[in-house]
Amino acid sequence: MASPIEQFEIKPIIPALGFTNSSLFMVGGVALIVGGLLYATRNRSVVPDRFQAGAEILHDFVAGTLTDAAGRDGMKFFPFVFSLFMFVLTLNLVGLIPGFFTVTSHIIVTFALAALVIGTVIVYGLMRHGTHFLGLFVPSGVPVWLLPFIVVIEIISFISRPISLSLRLFANMLAGHIALKVFGGFVVALGGAGALAVLAPLPLLMAVALTALEFLVAGLQAYVFTVLTCIYLNDAIHPGH
């Protein structure tokens, strides 16, 4: 029987291009997002059909999250945040289809996305506010003798952001898929174990329940990733607490 971690193997498809199953699902996911949104908005009708209504709900949802966290100024980052949300959400959900590869279950992918977010925060913050952006690490109203400690703590917390952001998504996806695979394996193992086969439906029920939970986690982690991105972007737009 296949090991629970075999599903995370990167397998080359076109070795010359470095094209792997991971690349295939990235391309497929992006094609799904771009194609779906272009199809949904093809009519630009005032009264939307169901696809356009869905696209508008996604748009308004992400726009609401962004403006809640970063204000009206945050809307200049909307294409970036919307791309991140759709990318993570789509690849999380596509990965739940049995036999499909989950791009977001690889730490390098989630870390690259998180680094992109933090890189955007730092570059935009320094460009827009110059050294004033560094005031982010110096909270106002702190006694002078405490400042060195506070600054160190603030810097550590800032650096830990991309790590926690990427680890959270990666670990959730990884753990969920392993758990699904383990319970699926139990069904097969018990089914082939003679009299114990009567117990086989129990892990099957568990696998069904876990699948539902994983759908929730897929959506929730995409949302959490987006909300934290918005909060970090707010620091770049409005530095200084």
Next chain:
Amino acid sequence: MAQTGTTAGTVHEAAHGSGEFPPFNTATYPGQLVWLALTFGFLYFMMARIIVPRLSGIIGDRRRRIATDLEQAAEMRSRAEEAGRAYEQALAEARAKAQAIAQETRTALATESEVRRKALEADLAQKLAQAEAVIQARTESAMANVREVATEAASAIVERLTGRAPDSAAIESAYDRVARS
């Protein structure tokens, strides 16, 4: 038993390059990063250039359209209210005018009939006065005739009884005495 397990393990490892946990296999990182950059870059480009402008255009158009529709509806309503007020005013004016005309006609008719009545009364009064004057004149002439007839009759009676014509002055004074009482 242990040996077959180990062999299977090495075969397994050999089949998948290093036996590392796949997400921590650094050999796959460059390829994943390149394809992530390509796909996410394309996604961002399409979002920024086409999809987001289109979506916010749709939503903005709808918002503007609803706003203008509401504005138009409010304008129509105020116009309708204005028309209603104008109608009410015209109605009130017409009613007032009708009342004024009725009042005018009533007073005109009243004065006319009053004038006619006055003229009639005056006419009647004049006729009455004329009639009274005629009666007065007749009465006076009749009374004068009575005196003449009475004195003549008295003179004739006295002449028949005494055989001679009485003194007319005595008869006149006797008549006056009788007529006064």
